[in-house]
Amino acid sequence: MFSLVRGSVCAHLARRHAHSIPSFTHLNAVTHDDLAHFAKILPPNAILSTLPPNLNSADDLVPYNVDWMGKYHGQATTVLRPRTTQQVSDIVKFCASRRIGIVPQCGNTGLVGGSISLQKEIVLSLGAMNSVRSFDPVSGVLAADAGCILESLSDYIARYNHIMPLDLGAKGSCQIGGNISTNAGGLRFLRYGSLHGTVLGLEVVLPDGTVLDQLSTLRKDNTGYDLKQLFIGAEGTLGVITGVSILTPPAPRASNNIFLALPHFKNVLPLFQTVKRQLGEILSAFEYIDRTAYDMGLEHGLGPILNPDEVGDAQCFVLAETSGGNHDHDSEKLNNLLESLMSADEPLIYTGTLSQSPGQFASLWALREGLTECLQKEGKPYKYDLSVPLAEFQNVVDAVRARLISKGLYGDHGITKVMGYGHVGDGNLHLNAIAKYGYRPELEAALEPFIYELVASHKGSVSAEHGIGSMKTSALRYSKNDVSIEWMRKIKHVFDPLNIMNPGKVLPSV
Amino acid sequence: MFSLVRGSVCAHLARRHAHSIPSFTHLNAVTHDDLAHFAKILPPNAILSTLPPNLNSADDLVPYNVDWMGKYHGQATTVLRPRTTQQVSDIVKFCASRRIGIVPQCGNTGLVGGSISLQKEIVLSLGAMNSVRSFDPVSGVLAADAGCILESLSDYIARYNHIMPLDLGAKGSCQIGGNISTNAGGLRFLRYGSLHGTVLGLEVVLPDGTVLDQLSTLRKDNTGYDLKQLFIGAEGTLGVITGVSILTPPAPRASNNIFLALPHFKNVLPLFQTVKRQLGEILSAFEYIDRTAYDMGLEHGLGPILNPDEVGDAQCFVLAETSGGNHDHDSEKLNNLLESLMSADEPLIYTGTLSQSPGQFASLWALREGLTECLQKEGKPYKYDLSVPLAEFQNVVDAVRARLISKGLYGDHGITKVMGYGHVGDGNLHLNAIAKYGYRPELEAALEPFIYELVASHKGSVSAEHGIGSMKTSALRYSKNDVSIEWMRKIKHVFDPLNIMNPGKVLPSV
Incomplete structure (x- = not known):
């Protein structure tokens, strides 16, 4: 997984983000003496450091320093892997006394550089606390x-x-x-x-x-x-x-899903309302995939899910899932839904399929869930995780593509694909722009703050579920007003007056 | 509704709570000049005050000074009823400058004295902001x-x-x-x-x-x-x-409920598991009512719900509700449930009824929802709203009754009934002890902190859903440790360093 991250991309990213990394003059780097103290708290195998006496190689720290996308390249010299809450407490207490920055890290699978050491903060990995x-x-x-x-x-x-x-x-x-x-x-x-x-x-x-x-x-x-x-x-x-x-909720006894092709984006909203009405409490997911994303999935072997002839010029797709307590009841509801959709005078869909087996159920989900990996294969994705009104999903994607075209940045030399997919039920659009040959400052400049301003104009959120991390601190103001940010700062100061805990994340530097 | 509150009960309550009311020496009472300032913010009909020039009668302020149970008797001289957020802001800003305490109040239907002016704080009623x-x-x-x-x-x-x-x-x-x-x-x-x-x-x-x-x-x-x-x-x-x-969720298209009589309390837990398994996602309530509460309901005309012969010596009752999208599917699930319950070798229930009409549906709920009013008719209820493990519901009620018997306080001269009902699905027990002839300090002393200690021994909560208000500030420590309370104080101080906002509530005085 980490083979993605080596070499020029990282170097480039260090440059790309250099302008926005705050200077942590209030913090101290880890020293030999600090490692000696950590060794009193933790057993040897719970300390990784490129410093003496440990002298681990930089490669040993890659899983902690580089996120899975290979987008963020951290600077930690030292990783600590406590096994108990008391060890965590002892480490944090010591770091506070020594003004050493701490980056708490779990799976390092975030998408906004939230679990990466921006300068020399230690990484406090929770992975060994796993009971x-x-x-x-x-x-x-x-x-x-x-x-x-x-x-x-x-x-x-x-x-x-x-x-x-x-x-x-x-x-x-x-x-x-x-x-x-x-x-x-x-x-x-x-x-x-x-x-x-x-x-x-x-x-x-x-x-x-x-x-x-x-x-x-x-x-x-x-x-x-x-x-x-x-x-x-x-x-x-x-x-x-x-x-x-x-x-944790009880496991549903029956799970089903359907995959639908829609002629126009404008059909998504009425379809969502129809599905909600007919499936009611058993509806457990309603996912949107635009044509570009669907075709990308097929190119990378996810599918085929629907008959290409029947799909025709469909603009977008919906995956809906049900989770219920009675298989017969759920199937009846789903069959009734499909029948009413197909027999309507002006059908909202071109075609659709209802999974008939666990294998089919999994393969319908595989297309939706596989999109993130496909993006990585296509190039370097600029990922935006937005809350916007459902009616604007397609407009936002189209506006971004048009912007890139107008800037002469759309094509193999710049962004090759702009696509949208996401969670309709939550108003959550994942917008992705793929840079085939890697991230470049002029591409980012074309996308940001354009996208954030667009979202703000719809009173949306610049981060529906990914968070702020180190990527979006300067975009926070597009979704939170000054009073809110001021109060976030006050809360931060009450809990962390020394600013040692994941510094440079969430709040913009002042 | 407020006829309950006049006369000796209030006088008694003022005594009862006198020991626990903190002294707000940091706050100022409202003056004539303050009223003149409020009159610049609000129209005349939005200000009620017993002070000149308004000179409203104390009766005019009763809806704001006395809670619906007649248990808490507030001291506000002045009630403000803003219509806009800007007016609220102007009032609060002025009160902060003048160190006048503020009690935000909505319906005044709380059960723990949280919306009552303990000394001379103004009541800021939100009732006119209702769009x-x-x-x-x-x-x-x-x-x-x-x-x-x-x-x-x-x-x-x-x-x-x-x-x-x-x-x-x-x-x-x-x-x-x-x-x-x-x-x-x-x-x-x-x-x-x-x-x-x-x-x-x-x-x-x-x-x-x-x-x-x-x-x-x-x-x-x-x-x-x-x-x-x-x-x-x-x-x-x-x-x-x-x-x-x-x-807000979509309205269910079908609602049903069942009312079941159980021979023993010990059957509640396996019944809950069976019902959850068979009804799954359509289960929307699972309410517990002990025999004392059920009989009280019947005495006050709520029912009869079940055939008394079939109820026999049932120890407790369950009301379960379903909310689903398809009436036929839901009825089938419920009928299957009832059949399997009745045909079991060792049935968990004596008898039960399934509502067959909206009228029956309402009447089953009427018993559960009417219990609170019945309590008021029986006397003065000591109300405890506890989270305890489901398996302990009956033990807790029995232990409280035994405690009162051992103290010689069970009977017409003291507590006439101790009963439990509540939300099984949430682990939330409403324990009520009725003082037929009114609240008395020795009754409270027998109940508290006994009940709180009992709850703490089960790692429960002394307030599952009612809150702390002014009633339970001294009981907070039974459910929250010192570190948590210390951090609550810090948060309070950050937001309200002058301690003008609902003073004396939630946090115990130090």
């Missing part, structure tokens, strides 16, 4: 270490017929603490809602080393301010999440 | 003033076939700003989850008068700290919620 603490099959409440991999947790509770309330493409690598720190959305958001609703408790090591134990497993607890909410989506800037309790 | 700001039938996002009555909002969106994600007995009086300030749970929590998940945006006037506009209507927005979460459940101590945006 389930408890699971109650009656209430469905799971308590686990922050470093548990999402898919491992899914597997763990599957034996009790429960599922995690979130699912995303990175599930095999991402960790639950990172999911919560970034307030991950994903593919089940439509059905199971936000982590602000499903996370019941957190254990957090604050920037002074204090352990804030709010690891409640109660479904309801109205005793004072719900402080844990602040850490959901704070991207590790307010403290290190070390433990998590989360409500 | 819907927008509703999007595609996304289901509703934006409204904080003073909108919950039931009015339900009626408003019913025309678009949407429902509010929360419902509670006080719906005809409570207001959405108060619901959110108290993080209300209620009858739909099992299905639609916490307000932390469904509230998408808030507009809040902070204690210095600044308007924090986070009234986003986006389903997803990961741009920085989710500050609005802090105000959900803060009971007005961090600012005044003036506007709300909230995700």
Whole structure:
């Protein structure tokens, strides 16, 4: 996975981001003495450092210094891998006393450079804290270490017929603490809602080393301010999440999906309303894929899903999923839906398919879930994760393409493809522009702040689910007003007056 | 409704709570000059005051000074009823400059004395801010003033076939700003989850008068700290919620309910698991009622629901509701459930009934929803709203009754009935002890902190959904550790360094 990251791309990126990296003059780099202190807290195999006496190679640190896209190239000399909350607390307390910056890191699968050491901050990797603490099959409440991999947790509770309330493409690598720190959305958001609703408790090591134990497993607890909410989506800037309790729903007994080709984008909205009305509570996903994205998927072997003759000149596609308790009931609802769609006087769709087996179910999802990897194969993607009104999805994509054409940057020499897909039910558009031969400053300049201004004009969000990280700090103002940003700063200052915790992330430097 | 509150009960209550009311030496009482300033902000009919020149009678202020139970008797001389956020901001700014305490108040239907002026703080009533700001039938996002009555909002969106994600007995009086300030749970929590998940945006006037506009209507927005979460459940101590945006689900097309009599409490847990498994995603409520509560309901004319011969010596009852998209499918699931329950070798239930009409549906709910009013008719209820493990529901009720018996306080001279009912699906037990002839200090002393210690021994919550208010500040420590309370204080201090905003609520005085 990390073969993507070596060489010129990284060097280029260091240049690309150099202008926006704040100078951490308030922080100290790790020294030999610091390593000696860390060695009192952790066993030898839990410390990686390019400094003496460890003298690990830079390659050893690549999994922690470079994100999976190969877009962000971190500068950490030292990675610590604690196994207990007490170790985390001891490390943080020491770093606070020494003014050493800390980057909490889970799976390093984020998309906005939130878990990368911008200068010489240490990486505090939670990956070795990976035990389930408890699971109650009656209430469905799971308590686990922050470093548990999402898919491992899914597997763990599957034996009790429960599922995690979130699912995303990175599930095999991402960790639950990172999911919560970034307030991950994903593919089940439509059905199971936000982590602000499903996370019941957190254990957090604050920037002074204090352990804030709010690891409640109660479904309801109205005793004072719900402080844990602040850490959901704070991207590790307010403290290190070390433990998590989360409500997991019962596994559906029946899952089905359909894949539909639509002649025009304008049909998506009425289709969504029809599907919602007819499928009701069993609708668990409603995903949008535009023609460019669909064709890209086919080119990379994801499919074919529909008969090309029937697809014709379809402008876009929808994947809808149902999760219910009774297979016959769900199939009847889905068949009725398809019949009514196909027999309408002015059909909203050209054609569609209903999965008839687990294999077909998986292959319909494979196209949607495989798009992110296809983008990487096509070149270097500029990824934007936007909340905009559903009616504007296509307009936003078209406007970006038109902008690139007008700047003479559309084509093999610049951006080869602009496409949109995403979660219609959540108003969440993933807009991607592929730079076939790599990232270039003039391409970024054509895209930003143009896209952010476009989103702001629709009162949207410049980050629906990916977060701010180090990528979008300067774009924060397009979605949050001055008062809100001022209050974020106050909250940051209360928790982290020394600014050691994931510095340079979320808040723009002043 | 307010006839309950006059006379000796109030005088008694003033005594009862006198010991726990902090002294607000840092605050000033409203003066004639202050009223003159308020008159520049608000029209005459928006100011009520017992002070000159207004000289309203104390009776005029009763709806604002006395809660609906008649338990809490406030001391406000002045009530302000702004119509706009700007007016709220102007009032708060002035109060901050003059160190006048402010009690934000919506429907005044809370159960823990959270919206009552403990000394001479003004009451800032949101009731005149009662307009819907927008509703999007595609996304289901509703934006409204904080003073909108919950039931009015339900009626408003019913025309678009949407429902509010929360419902509670006080719906005809409570207001959405108060619901959110108290993080209300209620009858739909099992299905639609916490307000932390469904509230998408808030507009809040902070204690210095600044308007924090986070009234986003986006389903997803990961741009920085989710500050609005802090105000959900803060009971007005961090600012005044003036506007709300909230995700409303589509109305179910079919609603059904069943009422079941169980021989033993120990059957509740396996019944809950069976019902969850068989009804799956259409289960929308699973309510528990113990025998004492059921019999009380029948005595007050709520019912009969089941054949008394078939009920026999049933120890407890369950009301389960389904909300689904297809009446036939839902009925089939429910009938299958009832058949399997009745035909089991060792049935979990004695008997049960399935509602066959909207009238029957309503009458089954009427018993559960009518219990609160029955309590008031029986005497003065000590109300405890607890999160405890489901398996302990009956033990907790029995332990409280045994405690009163051992103290010689059980009977007409003391507590006549101890009963439990609540939301099984949420682990939320409402425990009620009825003082037939009124509240008395020795009764309270027998109940508290006994109940709180009992809850703490089960790692439960001393307030599952009612909040802390002024009633439970000293009990907060049973559910939150020192570090958490210390951090609540820090958050309070950041937002309200002058401690003018709902002083004496939530946090214990130091």
